[in-house]
Amino acid sequence: MELNGIELIIGLLFVMVLLVALARKLGIPYPIFLVLAGLVLGFVPGLPKIELQPSMILILFLPPILQSSAYYMPVRDFRANLRSIGLLAIGLVLVSMVAVALVAHALIDGLPWGAAFLLGAIVAPPDAVAASSIAQRLHLPRRIVTVLEGESLLNDATALVAYRVALASVTTGVFSFLDAGGQFLYASLGGVAVGLAVGFAIKPLFSRLLNDSSVYLIMTFLSGYVAYLLAETFHFSSVLAVVTLGVLYSLPRFNTMTAELRIQSTAVWEVVVFLLNGLIFILIGLQMGAIVERLDGEAWTLTGYAVAICLTVILVRIVWVFPATYLPRVPRKVRERDPFPPWQHVAIVSWTGMRGVVSLAIALALPLTIENGSPFPRRDLIIFLTFMVILSTLVLQGLTLPLLIRWLKVVDDGGAEKEENKARLKAAHAGRLRLNELSSNDWVADEVVAKLTRQYEARIRRFSDRYTGNGDGTTEAHFANFERLEDELLQAEREAVLKLRNDEVINDEVLRRVERDIDLEWLRLHPR
Numbered sequence: 001m002e003l004n005g006i007e008l009i010i011g012l013l014f015v016m017v018l019l020v021a022l023a024r025k026l027g028i029p030y031p032i033f034l035v036l037a038g039l040v041l042g043f044v045p046g047l048p049k050i051e052l053q054p055s056m057i058l059i060l061f062l063p064p065i066l067q068s069s070a071y072y073m074p075v076r077d078f079r080a081n082l083r084s085i086g087l088l089a090i091g092l093v094l095v096s097m098v099a100v101a102l103v104a105h106a107l108i109d110g111l112p113w114g115a116a117f118l119l120g121a122i123v124a125p126p127d128a129v130a131a132s133s134i135a136q137r138l139h140l141p142r143r144i145v146t147v148l149e150g151e152s153l154l155n156d157a158t159a160l161v162a163y164r165v166a167l168a169s170v171t172t173g174v175f176s177f178l179d180a181g182g183q184f185l186y187a188s189l190g191g192v193a194v195g196l197a198v199g200f201a202i203k204p205l206f207s208r209l210l211n212d213s214s215v216y217l218i219m220t221f222l223s224g225y226v227a228y229l230l231a232e233t234f235h236f237s238s239v240l241a242v243v244t245l246g247v248l249y250s251l252p253r254f255n256t257m258t259a260e261l262r263i264q265s266t267a268v269w270e271v272v273v274f275l276l277n278g279l280i281f282i283l284i285g286l287q288m289g290a291i292v293e294r295l296d297g298e299a300w301t302l303t304g305y306a307v308a309i310c311l312t313v314i315l316v317r318i319v320w321v322f323p324a325t326y327l328p329r330v331p332r333k334v335r336e337r338d339p340f341p342p343w344q345h346v347a348i349v350s351w352t353g354m355r356g357v358v359s360l361a362i363a364l365a366l367p368l369t370i371e372n373g374s375p376f377p378r379r380d381l382i383i384f385l386t387f388m389v390i391l392s393t394l395v396l397q398g399l400t401l402p403l404l405i406r407w408l409k410v411v412d413d414g415g416a417e418k419e420e421n422k423a424r425l426k427a428a429h430a431g432r433l434r435l436n437e438l439s440s441n442d443w444v445a446d447e448v449v450a451k452l453t454r455q456y457e458a459r460i461r462r463f464s465d466r467y468t469g470n471g472d473g474t475t476e477a478h479f480a481n482f483e484r485l486e487d488e489l490l491q492a493e494r495e496a497v498l499k500l501r502n503d504e505v506i507n508d509e510v511l512r513r514v515e516r517d518i519d520l521e522w523l524r525l526h527p528r
Contacts, residue, residue, distance in 0.1 A: 012041075016278040027402075031127075031356055032394045034281035039391065041282065058365050059232075061276050062156075063224040063242050065357060068273045069153055070246025077146040083338075084147050087324040088349075089154030092317060096124040097162055099316045103308055108381070114170035115377045121166050122363050122382065123313055123389045125159035127152060127356025139412035140405065144345055148352055156358045157239040161187045163362055164235075170377065171370040183235075191237030195244025198227040199254065206256050213264050216257075220249070220265065221272070263523075280357050283364075291380045291387075305381075306388035313389060314353060314397070321350035344408040351404055354397050355390045363387075418467065425463035432456040483525050490525075494518050 019037050023030040078085065097120035105116040161184050202223050209216040224242050231241035248254050257265065295302060325346045329335045363386040366379050435456065439449045462479050465471025494515065501511040 012279070012282050013275070015041075016275075016282055020274075020278065029394070029398050031277070031281060031354075032398050034278055035391055035394055038282045039387075058238075058361050059225070059228065061280050061357065061361050062239070063228045064221060064269075064272055065276055066153070066156065066239060066242040067220075067224040067246040067249075068269050069149065070243040071250045071269075073149060073153060073247065073250070074146060075247060075250065077142065078150050081143060081147050081150060083328065084325070085150035085154060087328075088147070088151040088321070090158050091324065092320045093124045093155045093158040094162065095320055096313055096316050097121050097159070100124065100309060100312050103312045104305075104385075107305060107308055108378070110378070111381075112170065112377055114166055115382065118163065118166040118170055118366075119309070119382050119385060121159050121163040122359050122386050123309065123355055124162070125152075125155040125355070125358055126317075126353040126393075127358060140348070140410060141345065141413045142416045143341075144348060144410075147349060153243050157188065157191065157237045157243070158184075159358065160239050160362065161237055167366075171367065187235065187237040188240055190234060191231050191240030192244045194231045194234070194236055194241040195227050196248065198223055198230065198241070199245050199248040202226075203254065203256070210256065210258055210261070213261050216261060217265055217268055220269075263520075277357055280360050291384050295380055295384060302381075302384065306385055306392070309385050310389050310392040313355070314393065317353040318350045322346055325349075342410075344410050347408060348401070348405060348410060351397055351401060354393045355386075356394070359386055359390055421463050421466040425460065425467050428456055428459040428463060432460065486525055487522075490518055490522055 015037060016034060019033040020030040023033040097117060100120035100123055101113070101116040104119050105111055105113055108116075164187075165183055202219065205219065206216065209219065224245060227241040227245045228238040231238040292302075322343075326340060329338060329340055363383045366382065367376055368379070370376055432453070435449065435452055438444050458475070458479070461471075461475045465475050497506070497511060497514050497518070500506045501508065
């Protein structure tokens, strides 16, 4: 029985979820499992191929992924590390593109310079999804995670502008360095402007949708696509437009979401981005079999090309990161303001060059023909080499990065946890102060004030001990026991309500309303 398109997609989703669950159980970044599964599926005989229009790949997959990453980017830390991020996201991407182009043009017979630079632009931007997930799971210093995530946001913009310039040179046969520089500046500034314009234009609409969570959340998705398509229309950087919009949404002065919307949006966006990240890896695998069959050349020749390109992108990053980290800090004034980071931290950043979603998407988006109607030069080879770079960097660097982190003995400096405890301590003080101000009002009962005062005093002791590190553990143990007790009580409440429903004393709608409040109480006890 042949699978139709719908059945195949459902099957792929099922396989993707199982592989991700297995990867997380084994402590391995899930993109590694997915890209390997895609490779295997691409060679299964008789498995139907899913054909997507190349021009639709970027539009379908990139906006939500970029918007979500930008929304969760800590703006303060991003500004503090802007120089390091810029050297990676702009300098390293351009250097990698040139290096790959030189190697590819020298090795591959008949590969035009334009196509060589196009390959370089495609494989130049690393994807920080796997790297940051490893870093966070192994509790690396937050600065490393910030640099990696910031690089992944901006390097996409650099690579896509370079990609468009190289693509134009292939399709039209015209290339100019002066025009390329002007286009880069034009696209970057225009992309930021479009992101700001869409954000400020849609803010009044958001304010009117606060009581309609479904429409509000859909509008957050659609606004990202609007920013992307609008930037594309004017040939601006669509990536920077979406990133700017995501950062704007994250600003407290701009964000109008209610507590309910924040909880719902987090869950919805996580699921959507997860599905998009997974599907793009699976989909490329389904086309690999046909691509390899259409390639001219022996297996050993193709393998040699792939090894050379992979080594180039890995070695260029290592060679670039160390000088780019230390040389700008040579002046004493700069070094006093921003001291030399430990070499172990630099080594980890240099080894986190895994390629991923963006490289896959823009490789698949290559047109089938150029302006004169002839086939796009070496399109299948470019896609094949892109896939091999993604596969090799994910497997080689993704699997060895945890080992490198442990070998270098790099651990979290506790900065993020300390800031969190400081914020919780400040919030507790503010709540207690406000309680004292309101306690004289007639509508505030004395017994309620006494109860809340005890709660705030205990909370202040807890977070004060955590922040200063001077506690003996008594307060923390008290809260652990208290939370365990509340867990038991909430479970008893849930079972009682379920019994009422099972006995048909209440209907399912009442059950869901009561259960929702119980779940919110549980979330309060177990914040992420």
